[in-house]
Structure formats: C-alpha cells, structure tokens
Amino acid sequence: MARRQGSHSDITGPRVRAAALRLFARHGYAAVSMRQIAGEVGLGAGALYLYTPDKQTLLFSLMHDHMQELLEKLPAAAPDQDPRARLEAFARFHIRFHLDRPDLVFIAYMELRNLTPENFAVIEAMRRRYEARLEEILCAGELAGEFRIRDVKLTTMALIAMLTGVNTWFREGGRLDREGVEAIYRDLVLKAVGAE
Amino acid sequence: MARRQGSHSDITGPRVRAAALRLFARHGYAAVSMRQIAGEVGLGAGALYLYTPDKQTLLFSLMHDHMQELLEKLPAAAPDQDPRARLEAFARFHIRFHLDRPDLVFIAYMELRNLTPENFAVIEAMRRRYEARLEEILCAGELAGEFRIRDVKLTTMALIAMLTGVNTWFREGGRLDREGVEAIYRDLVLKAVGAE
DNA sequence: GTCTATAGACAGATAGAC
DNA sequence: GTCTATCTGTCTATAGAC
Structure with a gap:
C-alpha cells in the first residue's frame, strides 16, 4: 500500500x-x-486525540489487550492430562508471561480502580476467567488424588498472588536468572498443593 | 485539661x-x-492545612505510622524458639494484622510511587526490615534441618506475596472466617517450606 | 479553628490553521 | 497528521476576615 510521506x-x-x-x-x-x-x-x-477518543479509553485499551493476550496464550485446558504436569505448565507460563510484560501486569492490577464501572466489569470478568483455569487444575488434581488441598478456592488465590509477586522483586541480571526463578517457584507451588 | 468549647x-x-x-x-x-x-x-x-503542612506529608504520615505499628507489633525475634513455631506465629500475625487494616495495607503498597524520593526511602527501609524478620526465620529453620528451602530470599518474597494477597479477596462474612483463613494459610506456608 | 476568596498552575478536550 | 490556541474546569496552597 503506497502511503504518502509524513503519514505516520x-x-x-x-x-x-x-x-x-x-x-x-x-x-x-x-x-x-x-x-x-x-x-x-x-x-x-x-x-493524541487522533489515536484515542480520551484518556480513559487509552487505559482501558491497554488493559483489555493485555488480558486478552493472557487468556489467548494460556495453555489450553487439557482435562485428560496429568494434573501435576498441567500445574507445572501453568506456573511456568504465568511466570514467563508476567516477567515479559512487567508494565502491563503492573497497570492491570494497580489501575483497576481508575476504570469506569463498565470498563472495570469487563477486565474483572477476564481476570476471573484466568483464575478459573488454575482452579480447575487444582480441582482435577485433588479429585485424582495427586494433590492434597485444604481449600481449592483459597489456594487458587494464594498461588496466583505468590506467582504474580515475582514482578515486585525480580530484576534482570540479578542473582537468579529466569530459569532459576521458574524452577524455584515450580517447587514452591508443587509443595504447597502437596504434590511432592 | 480544660479546653474551650469549639476547639476540636x-x-x-x-x-x-x-x-x-x-x-x-x-x-x-x-x-x-x-x-x-x-x-x-x-x-x-x-x-485542612491546620492538620497537615501539605498533601504529600498526609500520605507519608499514614504510611509511616502504619509501618511503624507493623514493626512494633511483630512478635519479637526469638532465635532459641522452634523455627516452625516462629513461622506459624509470623504467618498468623501477618494475616491478622493485614485483615484488620485493609486500607492501610492497600495504600502502603499502592502509593509507594506517589512518595517523594526521600519519603520513599524511609518506607522502603521499614519494609525491608519486616521482610528480614521472615527471612531470618526461614534461615534458622533451614539450618536446624526443619525446613527444606531451595532459595531463602525468593521464598521470603513468595510467602509475603502469598500472605498479603489475602486482602485482595477476603470479605468479612464470606464463606470462610478469619480462623479458617489463618489455618489454611498456615498449612500452605508450612508445606511450601517443607515443614510438613 | 474555621471560613471565604483567591493566586497561579495545570488538567482534559476541542477548533481551526496549515 | 500535527500544531497552536483556547475553553472550561480543577488543583494545591495561602491570606485575611471572623
């Protein structure tokens, strides 16, 4: 497509x-x-108003695209697979996805209260869909007798909080590299659900 | 002390x-x-300016008093005590303290970036003193052979993130009461450090 | 101890020239 | 597609009356 100079x-x-x-x-x-x-x-x-109708839409658009990508790239649910392998895959995905997008992760959590109520409801629903995927894995592992979990809902929230926390302290080039971080978190997650 | 009417x-x-x-x-x-x-x-x-010199000081004062209370009420370090008991006490204290002050906990985390650099440094130092107390407990348990921890520093951050997360989902009068929440978190923490 | 008025800066968003 | 100018409103903080 030809485009005249100056059109950016x-x-x-x-x-x-x-x-x-x-x-x-x-x-x-x-x-x-x-x-x-x-x-x-x-x-x-x-x-700026050539690119966004207003400031609120700019924020919502960033958060919405982020959540959409999170849900799209999340490994597909595979109920027939080993729950332990599924949990490991979830943890690894979560860590990598979050470490790769620290700014998006940060605003998706911190700026929820600056969304209009309508926009908030949309983002919140997407976040719940993500959490439900982890909850389902914990449920499956519990039913299969592979995990020992006292409360699936609380454990879901606890694990997500723990994993997301990586963004508050991880710095590229620090003492641990990404693979090291992933391995230690995988270990913590598996132990917390009683799979080790 | 006598005080004239209207002086509030x-x-x-x-x-x-x-x-x-x-x-x-x-x-x-x-x-x-x-x-x-x-x-x-x-x-x-x-x-308002009778009660605070400016808006920034109002924020800092809230955060500072909160962190000070957190450090004061934290159970004193007792290196001779059983690490497992110390860890349980820490987890219980953290949960209770945070559930009792959701607004303070929230701003102490969310508003860090709205502090001036000088004020930020003060709060950050207090936060690190708190984290160091947990780290010391994990160290002691590891040395005593009671815990199996792959990385003490990472585990410290992971546990604090997990425990603090309680404020994002707990609602008074919901499915679980405080004692139930405390018990489940204690279970998760002990398993994560390999103490069960 | 509190009010009202105000200074001076800056906000989001729009209009019209180029 | 971008700029400049501007509208309209709000902000923090202060001054001075009561």
Whole structure:
C-alpha cells in the first residue's frame, strides 16, 4: 500500500500506547497528563486525540489487550492430562508471561480502580476467567488424588498472588536468572498443593 | 485539661487522617483532592492545612505510622524458639494484622510511587526490615534441618506475596472466617517450606 | 479553628490553521 | 497528521476576615 510521506499514523499509534503504558506504570494513571504522554512521543497534546477518543479509553485499551493476550496464550485446558504436569505448565507460563510484560501486569492490577464501572466489569470478568483455569487444575488434581488441598478456592488465590509477586522483586541480571526463578517457584507451588 | 468549647483540633485531626486514608485507598492518592478530604470531614479546604503542612506529608504520615505499628507489633525475634513455631506465629500475625487494616495495607503498597524520593526511602527501609524478620526465620529453620528451602530470599518474597494477597479477596462474612483463613494459610506456608 | 476568596498552575478536550 | 490556541474546569496552597 503506497502511503504518502509524513503519514505516520500506523507507527505513531503504537508509540502513543507504548509511552502511555510506560508513564502509567511509572507514575500512575491519575498522575500522568495527556501532555506528558504527547511530549514523550514528540507530539502536541491535541494530536493524541487522533489515536484515542480520551484518556480513559487509552487505559482501558491497554488493559483489555493485555488480558486478552493472557487468556489467548494460556495453555489450553487439557482435562485428560496429568494434573501435576498441567500445574507445572501453568506456573511456568504465568511466570514467563508476567516477567515479559512487567508494565502491563503492573497497570492491570494497580489501575483497576481508575476504570469506569463498565470498563472495570469487563477486565474483572477476564481476570476471573484466568483464575478459573488454575482452579480447575487444582480441582482435577485433588479429585485424582495427586494433590492434597485444604481449600481449592483459597489456594487458587494464594498461588496466583505468590506467582504474580515475582514482578515486585525480580530484576534482570540479578542473582537468579529466569530459569532459576521458574524452577524455584515450580517447587514452591508443587509443595504447597502437596504434590511432592 | 480544660479546653474551650469549639476547639476540636484533637478530634478533627484524626478525622482528617481517617478520611484521607479511606479516600486514598478507594480512589488513589493522585485522584483524591484536598477538597474531597475536607468535604468528607465537613470542613472547608483551607482548614485542612491546620492538620497537615501539605498533601504529600498526609500520605507519608499514614504510611509511616502504619509501618511503624507493623514493626512494633511483630512478635519479637526469638532465635532459641522452634523455627516452625516462629513461622506459624509470623504467618498468623501477618494475616491478622493485614485483615484488620485493609486500607492501610492497600495504600502502603499502592502509593509507594506517589512518595517523594526521600519519603520513599524511609518506607522502603521499614519494609525491608519486616521482610528480614521472615527471612531470618526461614534461615534458622533451614539450618536446624526443619525446613527444606531451595532459595531463602525468593521464598521470603513468595510467602509475603502469598500472605498479603489475602486482602485482595477476603470479605468479612464470606464463606470462610478469619480462623479458617489463618489455618489454611498456615498449612500452605508450612508445606511450601517443607515443614510438613 | 474555621471560613471565604483567591493566586497561579495545570488538567482534559476541542477548533481551526496549515 | 500535527500544531497552536483556547475553553472550561480543577488543583494545591495561602491570606485575611471572623
């Protein structure tokens, strides 16, 4: 497709989103102004509105696309597979996905309260679908006698909190590399469900 | 001490702090205006500055007092005691303390980035002192051969993330009461460190 | 101790030139 | 597609009356 020089909308759009993501993660949605975002991309403030109808939609769009990707890339449910293998795969996926997208993970959790009620309901429903997938794995393992779990719902929340916490302390180039982190978390998760 | 009628500074001060806490937790520091806080207490906006020099100090003061109380009430280190009992006590304390102060816990984590660098350093140091107490318990248990832990530092962070997560889902009057929650978390923690 | 008024900066969003 | 100018409203913090 020929495109005249100076038409950069298909590159500027992503740059606006990337700048918004970075700034929202760093300073928080409410503390970041449209002018700051525009400045980061090298635009005037008015030009931003070519790429988003308003600031709220910009935030929602980032969070929504993130949750959608999370649900799409999550290994498909395989009820016939070994629960222990499924749990290991879930933990490994969760860690990798989160370590690869620290800013998105951060705003998806921290900026929930800055969504309009309608937008919040959408994101919240997607988050519950994700949690349900882990809950189902724990249920299957419990039924198969492979796990010993006192409370499946609480354990689901506890494991997700534990795994997501990796983003609060992991720093690239630190004492542990990703494979090391994955292995230790896998170990913790398996022990917590009584699979070791 | 006699006090003339109409002088309410010693009751208004705490009410200002309570209102700020509630609003910061609900909407976020950056999204809450001094006018909102004043309105909640039934004051004009100007009167707030009798109780805090500025908005930032109000936030810092809430977080600082919270962290101080956390460190004060934490069961004293008892290196001669059984590591398993110490770990159980830590987990029970953490859960109770956090369930009793959901708003304070929430802002102490969510509003870190809205602190000035100097204030941030103070709070961060207090947080690390708290984490070090758990780390020391895990170390002692590992040395005594009571725990089997692959990485003490990572496990410290993982356990704290798991325990703190209770605030994201626990609701008074729900399916589980506090004692039930405490028991299940204790179980998860002990299994994760290989003490069961 | 609290109010009202206000200073001075900055917010989100829009209009129209180019 | 982007800029500049601007509308309209809000913000923190202060000053001075009572």
